[in-house]
Amino acid sequence: MRIAPKINLSIASVLIIPIMIFWNPPFFSLMGVQPYWPLFWLLPWAIIYGSLDGFVAGLFLGLVLDAINNDFYTQIPGLVICGLWFGSLNDGKKNINKLKYGLLASLGTLICGIIYLLQIVLFGIHNEVSYLFSYAIKNIVSQFFLTGLLAPIFSSWLFLLFIKEKNQRYKSFHN
Numbered sequence: 001m002r003i004a005p006k007i008n009l010s011i012a013s014v015l016i017i018p019i020m021i022f023w024n025p026p027f028f029s030l031m032g033v034q035p036y037w038p039l040f041w042l043l044p045w046a047i048i049y050g051s052l053d054g055f056v057a058g059l060f061l062g063l064v065l066d067a068i069n070n071d072f073y074t075q076i077p078g079l080v081i082c083g084l085w086f087g088s089l090n091d092g093k094k095n096i097n098k099l100k101y102g103l104l105a106s107l108g109t110l111i112c113g114i115i116y117l118l119q120i121v122l123f124g125i126h127n128e129v130s131y132l133f134s135y136a137i138k139n140i141v142s143q144f145f146l147t148g149l150l151a152p153i154f155s156s157w158l159f160l161l162f163i164k165e166k167n168q169r170y171k172s173f174h175n
Contacts, residue, residue, distance in 0.1 A: 010162045014041055017061065018068055028150065033142035035150050036109040038065060038079060043086050043105055043151065044159035047096060048166060051087030058083030073119045078112030085111075096159070098152040105155060106148030113140035 020028075020037045028034055038061045046054025062076030069075070086104065089096070096104075117136045 008165065010045070010158075010165045013158060013161065014061070014064075017041055018064060021065075021068060028146065030142045030146050031138065033139050033146070035146035036105075036112060036143045038075075039082060039105045039108045039112070039147055040151060040154040041158060042079065042083055043101060043108065043155045044162050046083050046086035047089050048159070048162050049087070050090045051084050054083030054085075054087030055080055056083075072123065073116060075112065075116060078108075078115040081115070082108040082111060098156050101151040101155040101159075102148040105151030106144050109143045109147040110140065113143060 017037045017040075021034070024034055042054065042057055042061060045057050049057075058079035058081070059076060062074060062079040065075045065079075086108070089104075113136075117140065120132070120136070
């Protein structure tokens with residue numbers, strides 16, 4: 001009898017984020033800007049597991065994205081704030097309307113984008129500030145709409161995956 005190792009798909013699914021960032025599928029782009037992929041994963045994870053796990057997941061995702069970007073500015077503060085905020089929505093019933101996924105992910109994208117832009121403005125020395133702001137605003141608005149449009153699809157699918165695996169772990173622990 002061969003025993004296969006159990007793969008925790010909810011944890012393994014976080015590997016999709018760097019793959020999507022590197023792949024940058026053009027059919028998910030708007031004006032050359034892709035959605036803010038980490039929030040699709042962070043939103044259902046934090047709602048199911050709470051603020052502390054949302055904080056840790058936001059920190060981990062920020063570290064991974066900072067390793068990919070390799071620049072001075074960090075995405076950790078925005079993702080940690082969103083992880084804490086999304087985790088505070090954990091009210092026990094864990095039932096969220098699909099349209100709320102879009103709204104929450106859009107607002108989270110706005111928070112992360114503004115925090116990242118503030119870091120560039122405060123810590124960066126740029127000669128062409130007007131070009132920086134117009135480009136940054138275009139990116140933030142594009143990510144805002146794309147993330148809000150795609151979050152009901154991706155986040156609800158991941159929510160179902162996470163809740164199914166959490167229930168299976170709960171049942172196997174208590175049996």
